[in-house]
Amino acid sequence: MKTWRMQWASALPRSAVVLHDLAMVWLCWHGLRLLRYSLAEIATRQPLWSTEDAIVLLAQGLVLWRVGLYRGLWRFASVPDLFNLAKAAIFGTIAIGLGLFLYNRLDEVPRTVLLLYPFALVGLLGAPRLVYRAWKEHTLARNRTAAVRVLILGAGRAGEALVRDLRRTGAYEPVGFLDDAAQLRGSKVQGVPVLGQIASIEEIARETAARLLVIAMPSVHASLLQRVVAACERTGLPFRMVPRLDDMLEGRSLPGELKEVAIEDLLGRSPVMPDWKSIRGWLGGRSVLVTGGGGSIGAELCRQCAKHGARRVAVVEIDELALTTIVTDLHRDFPDLDCVPVLGDCGDPAVVAHALRLAEPDAVFHAAAYKQVPLLEAQLREAVRNNVLATETVAVACREAGVGTFVLISTDKAVDPVNVLGATKRLAEMACQAMADRRSTRFVTVRFGNVLDSAGSVVPLFREQIRKGGPVTVTDPEVTRFFMTIPEACQLILQASAIGSHEAVYTLDMGEPVAIRLLAEQMIRLAGKQPGRDIAIVYSGLRPGEKLHETLFHADERYRPTSHPKILQAEARAVPGEATFEALRVLREATARYDVDALFKQLRSAVPEFSPAPVVHVAPATVVAFPARNARKT
Structure with a gap:
């Protein structure tokens, strides 16, 4: 009963509008005929209703309905509605002319009536709508005292x-x-x-x-x-x-x-426009596996893969809550997706082999890694085990299983590394390069810098410190970092993977470096506070393993543009395969013994550019601009 009343209430105003419009059509037709005869001083008596009137109302009514005039509301009448009225009046005139021609060959129908009819009808139908809208807005304005x-x-x-x-x-x-x-x-x-x-x-x-x-x-x-x-x-x-x-x-x-x-709106980055056609062409209908799929980058990669056509997404994650969260999200947002969750450590060969058997992936995104710079300086064994040896484990398993593409998610800190994170990620790059074989799995490395709002990044840390009333801790007044958003980073990872060749190393355009001090000040202001007055900023000094400025490009890696303006491909440096495999064997043995000294010595030997120097203030000139951007400016 309640549903019937609601349907009747919604249908009643629309019925009234239809009756109003038909009445205006009748009035317009009769009024024009009377005007025509009065101007010609012809005495005539028109009946109020005739077969001619029925044809006019039927023809015009059908046209009004077909143009969709009754799908809108008078309260929101606007210029597009007037265009609809004009279209309905013109087509209605044609329909009326055809109907009357078939009925009586247009006898006793003045041609001036047909000529003036569409103009008069637009006025008669449009004026009440605009007046009603003006009245409603005036009523709202009168009641807007507390607006x-x-x-x-x-x-x-x-x-x-x-x-x-x-x-x-x-x-x-x-x-x-x-x-x-x-x-x-x-x-x-x-x-x-x-x-x-x-x-x-x-x-x-x-x-x-x-x-x-x-x-x-x-x-x-x-x-x-x-x-x-x-x-x-x-x-x-x-x-x-x-x-x-x-x-x-x-x-x-x-x-x-x-x-x-949001702070993301103010970072000076132009929107990235991926080539979705090439991404979907590469990804569509495929099965993919993501290690570390519950993390910030891994979870977004899972979503992007599902969104752009992957038929199956397997997620390997050691954190049970993170795994549950991403799997729930994927089931909710992509109900037709075949989602394969695997709980376990990707450094365990049995876990990786099991995941590969379940997923039979065409591509593997290796996003699992430890990435907290100061923490890893004192946790060398775990950094090597997770960032280097687990990468080797996954890469070897992918090659043996015949996976088409293996994508290593790396970091700008792998360029001229001064910390454990950078050194371990650089050795992981070298391990993948040493395993590359044009007859088997395609190995692709993608490097980028800091990601906004990723777990443990500076933005959520600042946000929490501001929420608690401060102080906001910045390491150094001069420190800068490159930033991009999580979706942007993942879109460019997929783009690089779609265009990648064997042993390819890609660097993403991170825009201009951002001063962390200015980032902190802007976040404080966006929270409605004033830096230094409401929220204090404290400079704590650079932490172990940190630099003032990061570098995106290595001097010995020649970069060339790709089909995407935000991605450059590096000419990978030669890697001694046997020496790299021997270093991995030594590191694995030292890891089993928890021999930190041996791990450090072997890491220094395997990555010659690794220079764990004491904290120094690096000159701003060491910040390297994006080569492609400079080329465009010259």
């Missing part, structure tokens, strides 16, 4: 759409736009005036009594967004931003939802 006054930064398409969304809720009142475009000065968008430039935000915010600022620039470059955010911060008012299109498409934001400005 939040909003000042919008950006008078483009996003700003125009935002005004309509805010007005529909009734909880917000747009009071003005700010935009630097000179041609917009003094104009109005959806009836809301453009009041001035963004630089004048403090003064204009006071004059308009704004209580919320909204940045409606979803595609603006990060450098401009930083300037806009700085202007918003000077006002002391809360501010939000319209989400980017890719955030909505990926489900990270909902349409119409305002989001807080």
